[in-house]
Amino acid sequence: MEFHVIDTGNFMVDGGAMFGTVPKVQWSHLYPCNKDNYCNLSMRSLLVDTGDRVFLVDNGMGNKQSESFYADYHLNGSGELIRSLNSAGYKPEDITDMVLTHLHFDHCGGSVFYNADRTKPELTFPNAVYWVGKAQWDNFLNPNRLEQDAFFKEDMMPVFEADKLKFIDENKELAPGFFVRIFNGHTPGQILPFITFKGKTLVYTADLIPMAASVQPDWISAYDTFPLISIHEKESFLKEAAENGYILFLEHDLYNECCLVEQTEDGFRAGKTGLLKEFTE
Numbered sequence: 001m002e003f004h005v006i007d008t009g010n011f012m013v014d015g016g017a018m019f020g021t022v023p024k025v026q027w028s029h030l031y032p033c034n035k036d037n038y039c040n041l042s043m044r045s046l047l048v049d050t051g052d053r054v055f056l057v058d059n060g061m062g063n064k065q066s067e068s069f070y071a072d073y074h075l076n077g078s079g080e081l082i083r084s085l086n087s088a089g090y091k092p093e094d095i096t097d098m099v100l101t102h103l104h105f106d107h108c109g110g111s112v113f114y115n116a117d118r119t120k121p122e123l124t125f126p127n128a129v130y131w132v133g134k135a136q137w138d139n140f141l142n143p144n145r146l147e148q149d150a151f152f153k154e155d156m157m158p159v160f161e162a163d164k165l166k167f168i169d170e171n172k173e174l175a176p177g178f179f180v181r182i183f184n185g186h187t188p189g190q191i192l193p194f195i196t197f198k199g200k201t202l203v204y205t206a207d208l209i210p211m212a213a214s215v216q217p218d219w220i221s222a223y224d225t226f227p228l229i230s231i232h233e234k235e236s237f238l239k240e241a242a243e244n245g246y247i248l249f250l251e252h253d254l255y256n257e258c259c260l261v262e263q264t265e266d267g268f269r270a271g272k273t274g275l276l277k278e279f280t281e
Helices: 015-019 067-072 081-087 105-111 134-141 153-161 227-244 276-280
Strands: 002-014 038-049 054-057 097-099 112-114 121-123 129-133 165-168 172-175 178-183 190-197 200-204 247-249 258-264 267-274
Touching: 002 015, 002 081, 002 276, 015 038, 038 081, 038 190, 097 172, 105 112, 105 153, 112 153, 121 153, 129 134, 129 153, 129 190, 134 165, 153 165, 200 276, 227 258, 227 267, 247 276, 258 276
Parallel strands: 054 097, 097 129, 129 165, 200 247
Antiparallel strands: 002 038, 038 054, 112 121, 172 178, 178 190, 190 200, 247 258, 258 267
């Protein structure tokens, strides 16, 4: 089994939104912000090559929205989806399974692109099936008021119309060593991959735990639509991760690709942090 980090670029959001009710004086010691209170976040995808199948987990914002939209999120960094795939030795056609943790635009925007004159949408991964949580799909079609601005029909309807979607409504093994589990606090039907290899478990934590600074049960973002469920899910997961030595793959942490979880007398905290290869090789 091979792992490759796929960098699709960075974006900036308000630190208060990312850390919710946690005071800035606390979170800013663990995750920096600029003078305008903006935190710089990665959009880090993961490619998993099992030998028989090639999984990609999430695919960034894509490039279908307006310049003013992207300006609002202060896009930065040198990462880009196709270029990053090519650098890892893969083409979009090589992807057999596109796993979308959820359908907020910064996680699935790269699923579809427009042709040169923007008259026709094309699937970025023409040979892939696209996996998504059934509850998330239902929420995408009929979003609640908190999430309606985070979903764009053009990101996913072409995939649905091409009959490439597969839905997940329970915890499920997609391939030997590649298991997905459902978490509902951030958004209904978020699916997180649990990947086992060499006696280890790597978990793509998406927006359950977006950065190492979030490794505390009650440090949740204002974007979580069901905060009490998020806290319960995080507490249970962190206990499991600490006991079993799970490696957390951090989608939005600009400074750390992965971390471990430690349980101390004062609660949970991020332990060792570093690059993915430091944990997998």
